[in-house]
Amino acid sequence: MSVVENIIKQHSNPGRDSLIPILQAVQEHEGFISRESVIEIGKALDLPASKIYGVATFYNQFRFSPHGKWVVQVCRGTACHVKGSAALLSRIERELGISAGGTTRDGLFSIEVVACIGACGLAPVIAVNGNFHAKVSPDDVPEILRNYRNQTVEGTK
Amino acid sequence: MIKIEVNKRQVEANKGELLLTAIRRAGIKVPTLCHFEGLPPSGACRLCVVEMDGRLIPSCATTVADGMKCQTHSSKAVRARKTIIELLLADHPDDCLYCVRNGNCELQTLAEEYGVRTRRYQGEKSTCHLDVSSPALERDPAKCILCGKCVRVCEEVQNVSAIDFAGRGSKTRIETAFNEGLNMSSCVFCGQCIKVCPTGALREKSSIKEVLEAIADPDKVVVVQHAPAISVSVGEAFGLKPGSECSGPLNAVLRRIGFDKVFDTSFTADLTIMEEGSEFLARLKGKGKLPMITSCSPGWVKFAEEFYPDMLDNLSSCKSPQQMMGAVIKNYYAEKANIDPKKIFSVSIMPCIAKKFEVTREEMLTDGVPDIDAVITTRELVRLMKMRGLDLNSIEPEPADNPLSLKTGAGKIFATSGGVMEAALRSAYHLVTGKELDSLDIKAVRGLEGRKEAKINIEGTEIGVAVVSGLKNASDLLDEIRAGRNDLHFIEIMACPGGCINGGGQPIGVTPEAVAGRMKSLYSIDKSEKYRASHLNPDIQKLYKEYLGEPLGHKSHKLLHTHYTKRDVVK
Ligand code: SF4
Ligand code: SF4
Ligand code: SF4
Ligand code: FES
Ligand code: FES
Numbered sequence: 001m002s003v004v005e006n007i008i009k010q011h012s013n014p015g016r017d018s019l020i021p022i023l024q025a026v027q028e029h030e031g032f033i034s035r036e037s038v039i040e041i042g043k044a045l046d047l048p049a050s051k052i053y054g055v056a057t058f059y060n061q062f063r064f065s066p067h068g069k070w071v072v073q074v075c076r077g078t079a080c081h082v083k084g085s086a087a088l089l090s091r092i093e094r095e096l097g098i099s100a101g102g103t104t105r106d107g108l109f110s111i112e113v114v115a116c117i118g119a120c121g122l123a124p125v126i127a128v129n130g131n132f133h134a135k136v137s138p139d140d141v142p143e144i145l146r147n148y149r150n151q152t153v154e155g156t157k
Numbered sequence: 158m159i160k161i162e163v164n165k166r167q168v169e170a171n172k173g174e175l176l177l178t179a180i181r182r183a184g185i186k187v188p189t190l191c192h193f194e195g196l197p198p199s200g201a202c203r204l205c206v207v208e209m210d211g212r213l214i215p216s217c218a219t220t221v222a223d224g225m226k227c228q229t230h231s232s233k234a235v236r237a238r239k240t241i242i243e244l245l246l247a248d249h250p251d252d253c254l255y256c257v258r259n260g261n262c263e264l265q266t267l268a269e270e271y272g273v274r275t276r277r278y279q280g281e282k283s284t285c286h287l288d289v290s291s292p293a294l295e296r297d298p299a300k301c302i303l304c305g306k307c308v309r310v311c312e313e314v315q316n317v318s319a320i321d322f323a324g325r326g327s328k329t330r331i332e333t334a335f336n337e338g339l340n341m342s343s344c345v346f347c348g349q350c351i352k353v354c355p356t357g358a359l360r361e362k363s364s365i366k367e368v369l370e371a372i373a374d375p376d377k378v379v380v381v382q383h384a385p386a387i388s389v390s391v392g393e394a395f396g397l398k399p400g401s402e403c404s405g406p407l408n409a410v411l412r413r414i415g416f417d418k419v420f421d422t423s424f425t426a427d428l429t430i431m432e433e434g435s436e437f438l439a440r441l442k443g444k445g446k447l448p449m450i451t452s453c454s455p456g457w458v459k460f461a462e463e464f465y466p467d468m469l470d471n472l473s474s475c476k477s478p479q480q481m482m483g484a485v486i487k488n489y490y491a492e493k494a495n496i497d498p499k500k501i502f503s504v505s506i507m508p509c510i511a512k513k514f515e516v517t518r519e520e521m522l523t524d525g526v527p528d529i530d531a532v533i534t535t536r537e538l539v540r541l542m543k544m545r546g547l548d549l550n551s552i553e554p555e556p557a558d559n560p561l562s563l564k565t566g567a568g569k570i571f572a573t574s575g576g577v578m579e580a581a582l583r584s585a586y587h588l589v590t591g592k593e594l595d596s597l598d599i600k601a602v603r604g605l606e607g608r609k610e611a612k613i614n615i616e617g618t619e620i621g622v623a624v625v626s627g628l629k630n631a632s633d634l635l636d637e638i639r640a641g642r643n644d645l646h647f648i649e650i651m652a653c654p655g656g657c658i659n660g661g662g663q664p665i666g667v668t669p670e671a672v673a674g675r676m677k678s679l680y681s682i683d684k685s686e687k688y689r690a691s692h693l694n695p696d697i698q699k700l701y702k703e704y705l706g707e708p709l710g711h712k713s714h715k716l717l718h719t720h721y722t723k724r725d726v727v728k
Contacts, residue, residue, distance in 0.1 A: 035335055039727060048318030049334035049727045050342070057323040057332075064335070 068110035077116030091138035247280035263355035290338030293346035301358035307350035319344035343728035347456035348510030348661020386572035386657035399674030405554020423564035427691035435708035455515035456652030466723035483528030508660030534662025566683030574626035574656035627654035
């Protein structure tokens, strides 16, 4: 039985209302919402794929590609916003050539936008696989990313 | 009847109706962008606001109440509307000069009417990409104002749901699932979304350029066919009253544009009836599945292949009249006129967007040669005529060319929902009984209703027939059949509500009254034709005698019939 089938089975009367909990459960199990899952959920709930995709893209919490090896979380909470996290995010997006929620083609990096991560004193903050980087300016971004990229290369040697 | 007060004047309103409806009936103009006649209000655009007790309320989402008082053009209401328009323009590509909707765009008209002369808001321009993946229509999300009408027609009228809102806030856009493009989606290319879109965000994929190139090529013989719906629709673009019959001027205009031969698709509508009528009788005698369902609407055919693959055997194997004409031109006509079929460039003028897709189906090649080379819609035809400075009002009518133009009333009414059924029954009756129907008018299948049903007696056999248009109506009927309903023998399905007279390729901004006018005109042409049943068409009889042999025969099978396959699309 597929992951989606399993999850849907746990809902007593699956319909439109259960869509979001189902999407959450699928993401929890698989790390992201795949195209196949959307289609499968659509068949089970009798909802068009375009609608499920529409609902899922409405919420920041859902992603449509698997996580990269390094997950760059960019805080967009109030304190970080005041300290320029918008410019920081767009620099990261530009350096990696993907937008928030996406994963680079080589599978190394993905970007995630998060709300306050409780380190407001260090704003703007990013966290890469849980490692915090404080007071990051857009110009720091290439260096930070290079470090993680190099770690990967060494790791595979 | 209740009384309300609009702009300090008494206005009568019907209990339970929308304030907007009452205001409009009183002849007062209140603009709307998201309002969709016949569907529940969505209240998305706020353009329809009126002032009531000092507050602005959306008239499209408010039910009238006795004694209600409102101002439609108070300074507050007008200012609010103007601001909305200015905000819509903030991230709009100011592209009017290059836009297909230049001159009939609702956004452009509103900006003009509300006197927008300066850019008060500067927004980030949309970076969305053009979706040109489909053979039939293009989406330009940068011009989209998110009124949601396309989403509604696709879901609530057509039951397809190929597109929906995605993302949120300033990043909201209309997308197919996974933003993969229309060609990967379940879109059936009916084009109904184009007709409701207030802007140039949705449009047909134009073939004007290819057509003009072919005309300019001295080595090509460029032939054209016009569908039965065209002659009763195109006149409106030249100020004629809806439904005005323009076949004669249209033939003349097409020759001026440079087409070498002009044929009338009504002729192959008659041919379709000969084949389909015979197929129906064969099925009645046990050869094949019942109910038989018509297959001349390519949007419907794609819908069936996607959503009802279990019922594909119920579809008639007949090609559509467009494709039959294409095959007849490149085979019978080419042989008769001694022209190398490879030199023929065959154009069809259709009220339909899905026809552009139909010609690309690989089943529509005969011996590797496409039956039709290019399809243009009524809208593109009008553009072509304007480009050449031609006007239907000031041209002497001319007949279409032999031998593929003699039509019957039966062929002509193909353009309306119910017409194929009526035409088929006239000939089926003859095929069974050898006699003609006492009354050729089968009124039960006429009209603009989404579903019509009737029982017809052919020499003691009762035939159950149903006619549906609009794919939501089709789904409802097919679901009944899936659930076991078995009193129907023959079903006509057209993708567009009302049939081709309301096709996705027809002029933008048609009113239901105009569609009714086109329908009325078709039935009066039918009444006045010398021949009113397809089997009586002398040129059709000749075509069988000289070339095809008999309906469902070997040649027919090769040229005029096709097959369908289940389609896996994202749905
Ligand atoms: S959609 Fe309308 S306003 Fe926008 S560019 Fe086209 S004509 Fe102009
Ligand atoms: S063409 Fe028809 S099916 Fe395709 S998106 Fe538009 S309304 Fe939906
Ligand atoms: S594409 Fe057209 S109909 Fe659809 S939401 Fe945008 S403006 Fe409205
Ligand atoms: S706002 Fe960024 S850590 Fe609190
Ligand atoms: S028309 Fe009333 S809110 Fe859009």
